[in-house]
Amino acid sequence: MGLCAAQGAGCAGRAGVSELGSHLADPALGLRGKLTERADLSKITWFRTGGPADLVYQPADEADLEAFLKALPAEVPLTVVGIGSNLLIRDGGVPGVTLRLPAKGFGEVDATGKGRIRAGAAASDKRLAAVALEVGLGGFHFFHGIPGSVGGAIRMNGGANGVETAERLVEAVAYDRAGDRHLLSRADMGYSYRHADAPEDLIFVSALFEGPAAEREAIRAAMDEVQHHRETVQPVREKTGGSTFKNPPGTSAWKEIDRAGCRGLRIGGAEMSALHCNFMINAGEASGHDLELLGETVRRRVFETSGILLEWEIKRLGRFEPGREVEPFRPS
The missing domain is CATH 3.90.78.10 (UDP-N-acetylenolpyruvoylglucosamine reductase, C-terminal domain)
Structure with a gap:
């Protein structure tokens, strides 16, 4: 048997968790991220409930994520979580390793010119909308009403107020379970309502978005309308x-x-x-x-x-x- 039991059963008790943790903490692997054993996931979910993760890994940056994925034994279950806004963790906890991309290393949002913005997967949707307002790009106001991260929006074609991520996305960067890097176009994502056909094992790290030039007053008015709608009809x-x-x-x-x-x-x-x-x-x-x-x-x-x-x-x-x-x- 490997470091963890196969078929999604997770680590074999505390001994299995500790063995896997020791393996990932081996200095020879050169990993630079934060590794936490028996991490309380209820603290990150907006429901404020759920059991612990066997292990949580927060990579330092994209290169560290690649190294981590290449070092993780194939039989170990891997679960990716974002900021926990639309997530229900069951009471028995999450087996194997839970991967969480931190804002430091994966949370930058930068305007690149020519009507485009590049955003890290750990950035909040609200931050993406705010940068679009700063540089005068329209069509991003709906992100102001999504209480999640850019990575979640990419994965599930997040949307609000009749607009979806698919309308703004140009391309996305992701890593597969083996640590190989992929660049996916909008067409590659296979978007439909609250769904993407992209392989489930892909871990999105950033994306490039685009939108038309617009007056900041109009953008701000659209964002205010989104916020007013949320506060009046949703239990925020x-x-x-x-x-x-x-x-x-x-x-x-x-x-x-x-x-x-x-x-x-x-x-x-x-x-x-x-x-x-x-x-x-x-x-x-x-x-x-x-x-x-x-x-x-x-x-x-x-x-x-x-x-x-x-x-x-x-x-x-x-x-x-x-x-x-x-x-x-x-x-x-």
Whole structure:
């Protein structure tokens, strides 16, 4: 057996975690990033819940990320997380290594001229919108309303207020599991609504965006409108993960949730917001189990009411605690 058990089981207990940690900390590998054992992921998720990661690695820069990926044994599960805004970590924690790109090394946002901006994957979407305002580029205002990182927006074609990342992206830089670098064009990404066809093992580190010249007053007005919309119709001051489900074709997720009588529905400390019922919130001391069970209950009730099978927009990661598994709803 290798350093970790195969097939996603993660490190074999504390001994396996320590063995893997010792391997990655070997000075001969030359890694310069930060390695943390049994890291508390609840501190980074906006839900403020979930179990620990076996190991978390934060690379120092792109070259360090490449070296880390080449040093990581192939059998070790690797999970990539961003700033934790639309992320649900299960209570049993995350096996193997969790990779988190830090702002230092991956968070720069710079205007390159000719209507283009290059942004690191760890930069916030709000920062990208702010730089576009500074240099007078239009079409970036919607990023002001996405509470996430550039890497997440690239991966899932993040959008708001009727605009999507696909409309602004020129190309993206990513590394695969083996540490090889890739440059992907907009066409290579295979974008559709809240989805990209790019291989799941790609780790995005930066992207180049472009937009038309615009008056700063108009850009600021559009950003203010986005902010006003968020603050009036979304529970932005709650512990939430943003939109829980993707909008089905021809309708809105919140309308179907409301029609199914799930506005304000609560399981344990988890609740579908009464303000915007496609937002799931940690209304108390919700566990990851509470939140995921609530989501699957809503999916079942919506299907029973309208025949629509809602698709999760929030990413769910990690292991269930034994005896507290949540079965995904599947129509019979």
